[in-house]
Amino acid sequence: MPTVQRFDRMPLRATRTAEGFVQDTAVLTRTGIFEYRQPNGSIRREYRPPEEVFHADSLASYKGKPITIGHPGLVTSKNAKLHTCGACLGEGRADGNDVLGDLMIYDTSAIDAGAKELSNGYTLDLDETPGEINGERYDAVQRNIRVNHIALVPRGRAGNARLNLDAADADTTEEDNPMPTNMVQVRLDSGLSYEAAPEVANAYQASQDALTASRSDADKERARADAAEAKLKDAEKDAEKIRQDAATAAKARLKLEDTATKVGAEFKQDATDTEIRTAVIKKVRGDSFDLTGKSEGYIEAAYDLAVADKGQRQDAVAHQRHEITPPASGKPEVRQDARSARERMIARASGETTED
Template sequence: MSVNRYDRVPIGAKFTEDGYLEDSPVLTRTGVFVYRDGNGKERRELRLPEDVFKADSLATYRNKPITKGHPGKVNAGNLKAHQIGTVTSEGRQDGGNVVSDIVIHDPRVVKQDGWKELSVGYAVDLIEEPGEYNGERYDARQTNIRVNHIAVVPIGRAGNARLNLDAADAATPIDDEDLPVMEKVRLDSGLEYDAAPEVANAYRKTRQDLDDANTKLSAEKARADAAEAAKKEAEDKAEKIKQDAVDQARARLELEAVCKEQGVEIKQDATDRQLKEAVTLKLIPGMKFDGQDDAYVNASYDIAMKNADKRRDDAANQRKKATPIRQDGAATKTAGASSARQKMAARMRGEKVEGDQ
């Protein structure tokens, strides 16, 4: 996971004849650093020497802007509004610290405001593996450290990152007890800000209100989706009922057509089963249906109809063989019983049958 961090340290320096402040201060160190997340919870993150002094990381200090306080991530689009100086060299190891050469072009933050400590704004990748380092507990390890800017601040996080000012150049000392206790606020973008407690609390409340609103929105969407699904299910059921009714009506028409063909009386209140039993008994006398289920009746009806169709087709074939050949050489066409019954059923359903006018 890649996030942004801001560590702080004090400044040691000299003013040039142009009024610029030049220095080679400590910018950060190795060890365990304490942060607070967006909910105010404390996190302890480790910066090992192999990560802090990695050549790729030290190279990212060069030409980075120096700002008054942490404005968030600095880039070409907002540089002009925040830059008061520049880091002029790559970072280099000095014991357990990182030092670099800097120049502050607008030193009013030091002379007038009395801010004399430094804070590194950087992005890191976090390895969420807790442990202990030199007797200090930590929650995660920072790796792949990329510097974005250096901020001049009232109080630094690193504890030893400050401008190397002598008593004559330094502004009136500020009692640490009078300085506000700053809290670290992490935004969704991964950037972090030092903020006064009231600002941090207001931000956390706003985030909580937003989370609550999103939760309610998700619940409403779930209810709307459920209602839409129920509506779709009801529509599908209605369509199925409609289709089933159409299928049943067609099946009834076909059954009544068979009854007429077989000379079975169709009573107004007769059920499909009763008609099928009557047709089956007409074709297969002696069948018994008492105590039998619908599946038995349906199977018996199907067998009776197949036998009837076969008998009629056989009779038709015999008639066809006996049909004299016309003088033009074409035989007289005789439709089979099955085909005739299918055409009659189609006419009962109102469908157009080939050969009809």
């Protein structure tokens, strides 16, 4: 009889280590169409094609990822200590339509409580192109699947993703271990899928709605704060302008009062600028100068002219005083140029010369 070889594939059974850890090579997921119940009760069917499930990058993403009790959302370095009860020891590998992986579970309390199936938490790109495969319709295709964690759950999404527990550990009586039949799929903003009871899904949606409302309120408050800051800046600019205008007005008032004092115009301290200008005009032009019914613009112009005339008169008097210098005897001495001019005038009058 010829000697031949046969290779029979048998599922590995989970074993417990001396420390009480559970180790297993288990089915982690599969290809095919997965159904997701939406919060509104409708069913969404998403296709996981082999080229995506078995993509090298997708299989590599299993290595070292934490095993968690239920789906905690996105597991990161900040919350891994809180949620991790085990780890995937290597990359996933294809086995027919399934993905196998080597697991080590350190905290077995969830298994002891009945969580003996597996459910992947992963990110993906959702291709919303509907189609049909093997006569089954689907609504979208999952692309670029990357595993974030592997959860221990009472019932896994893949159906055949479970630990290979011994018969003594396995719980096969649904009456003794009732499985929820109305679980719904919650998709997080991160892209992770979370299977939860309807009340949990509704609570999550309510929290998301509240978060959206809070963000909207925060945006409104920021807008109000920005508007208040803009108003404050405008007020500061206005205050600075008021200070500058007040300083300019104060300087102009002091100058006006000084001019009035120099020309000898009388005015009260609480007199208006127009009243002081009027007093200056009267002092320079005389009380007969009629300003009745004249506008402020007219009075300002008349004031400027009066001040200018007064200044010219004072300059002329000062010039005359400069031309005549008193001698030591105390009698005024006409300067030589003034005397020469007088002699020329007398000569012209007597007809002695016609030269200028």
